[in-house]
Amino acid sequence: MSRKVLISGAGIAGLTAGLWLKRQGFEPVIVEQASAPLKGGFLVSLSDKAYQYAGELGVLSAMQERNMGITSSSYHNKNETTLLALDYQKLFENVDVLQIMRDDVVDVLYQTARDKMEIRFNDSIEIISNQTGAVEVGFTSGLQEKYDLAVIAEGPNSSTRPLLFPDSVTIDYLDLYCAAFRLPNVLNLENKFETHMQKGRYMAIFNTLEGDLGSVFIWSSDARKMPPKDEQTQTLLAGFDNAGTVIGRVLEHCPDQPHYMDILKQVKAEDWVVGRTVILGDAAHCMTLFSGRGAGAAITGASRLAESLKLQRDIPKALLSYEAANRPIIDPIQRQTRKAVRWYAPQNNLDWLLRDNAMRFLPNWLFQQYFNRKYSNV
Numbered sequence: 296m297s298r299k300v301l302i303s304g305a306g307i308a309g310l311t312a313g314l315w316l317k318r319q320g321f322e323p324v325i326v327e328q329a330s331a332p333l334k335g336g337f338l339v340s341l342s343d344k345a346y347q348y349a350g351e352l353g354v355l356s357a358m359q360e361r362n363m364g365i366t367s368s369s370y371h372n373k374n375e376t377t378l379l380a381l382d383y384q385k386l387f388e389n390v391d392v393l394q395i396m397r398d399d400v401v402d403v404l405y406q407t408a409r410d411k412m413e414i415r416f417n418d419s420i421e422i423i424s425n426q427t428g429a430v431e432v433g434f435t436s437g438l439q440e441k442y443d444l445a446v447i448a449e450g451p452n453s454s455t456r457p458l459l460f461p462d463s464v465t466i467d468y469l470d471l472y473c474a475a476f477r478l479p480n481v482l483n484l485e486n487k488f489e490t491h492m493q494k495g496r497y498m499a500i501f502n503t504l505e506g507d508l509g510s511v512f513i514w515s516s517d518a519r520k521m522p523p524k525d526e527q528t529q530t531l532l533a534g535f536d537n538a539g540t541v542i543g544r545v546l547e548h549c550p551d552q553p554h555y556m557d558i559l560k561q562v563k564a565e566d567w568v569v570g571r572t573v574i575l576g577d578a579a580h581c582m583t584l585f586s587g588r589g590a591g592a593a594i595t596g597a598s599r600l601a602e603s604l605k606l607q608r609d610i611p612k613a614l615l616s617y618e619a620a621n622r623p624i625i626d627p628i629q630r631q632t633r634k635a636v637r638w639y640a641p642q643n644n645l646d647w648l649l650r651d652n653a654m655r656f657l658p659n660w661l662f663q664q665y666f667n668r669k670y671s672n673v
């Protein structure tokens with residue numbers, strides 16, 4: 296009899312886990328609290344192991360069709376002086392990498408998974424308990440079910456995680472907001488990624504395959520609670536007052552609510568496993584977009600979890616061996632990313648000056664080398 300697995304969250308980690316586990320003979324049920332796969336993200340990179348696993352899972356060619364084809368990237372200060380220009384061909388020399396909209400990754404995975412397993416929208420876990428030989432779950436819909444295994448892939452703001460690990464998860468706030476939205480190509484960009492950097496805030500922008508622009512904004516804030524939906528645009532505009540012509544032109548096209556907005560935070564969990572339950576992807580180890588590897592880590596994590604369950608039939612043991620194998624890869628990236636925040640969003644004048652001058656005067660090959668290494672180990 297096939298073993299039943301509950302996956303909570305139809306994001307990149309949850310859908311990837313569903314596809315692998317279905318292939319291995321499990322019977323997955325995915326439960327997603329939203330009414331459809333969540334949309335609204337920016338650009339993500341899939342490289343190295345994530346790229347290989349996508350190939351093994353049979354989803355790589357569909358993702359390659361949606362590769363953004365960006366050829367260059369440049370960084371500018373408030374006066375529009377170019378601090379640094381990078382050639383993507385050199386940047387990713389000898390690295391397998393896809394630059395793709397988060398929405399497209401989710402869409403490819405969802406289209407591949409939807410006929411293979413039950414995906415239940417508008418539902419979420421209310422009660423969960425590990426019993427001998429099963430996980431018992433009560434849902435907000437009123438359903439009560441038993442599973443052999445539960446995978447919690449609910450992203451950084453997971454509501455099931457505190458039910459499982461009430462005391463052993465720390466949220467490290469980066470004191471930054473992040474918002475993203477799409478707009479017409481008012482900057483006439485062509486295969487180009489631009490970053491406009493100012494003290495304590497920046498905007499990154501690029502043209503998409505659909506011919507519009509994808510934009511993301513990062514700015515300082517000590518908020519610990521998200522503003523209500525109808526105040527998010529106002530919060531974004533307030534964070535970028537007097538930001539100059541280019542950012543100003545983009546913000547003129549901000550919709551009533553940004554397509555995505557969150558408070559940036561790293562999730563540090565002492566344990567990923569309890570009994571027959573495991574937290575996966577950003578729910579376990581959100582690194583933030585500064586890592587450039589959140590989506591990749593979601594794919595590799597889900598793939599490694601499936602590998603452990605293939606090698607070890609005993610579910611609690613398999614989950615622990617997954618954690619033992621994946622943690623040494625993830626923890627250092629999370630630490631490096633935390634340090635890199637100072638570089639991406641300097642909070643004081645000295646850091647800001649150092650960063651801008653480093654970008655302006657350090658030799659280009661140093662940056663090529665940095666990015667090349669960055670995308671070579673997830």
Ligand SMILES: Cc1cc2nc3c(=O)[nH]c(=O)nc-3n(C[C@H](O)[C@H](O)[C@H](O)COP(=O)(O)OP(=O)(O)OC[C@H]3O[C@@H](n4cnc5c(N)ncnc54)[C@H](O)[C@@H]3O)c2cc1C
Pocket residue numbers: 303304305306307308309326327328329332333334335336337338339397418419420448449450451452453454455475511555575576577578583584587589590593
């Ligand atoms: C809308 C959106 C936009 C994003 N945009 C970017 C981006 O532009 N750049 C970037 O680098 N990263 C972005 N991310 C984060 C990036 O997708 C993740 O770092 C990475 O893909 C890890 O994926 P994940 O599946 O672990 O988590 P997520 O992608 O966060 O997916 C979690 C899923 O679980 C669902 N969920 C949450 N709580 C529950 C619950 N209680 N019950 C059931 N379902 C639940 C969510 O609705 C979501 O579908 C975005 C995430 C989201 C949700």
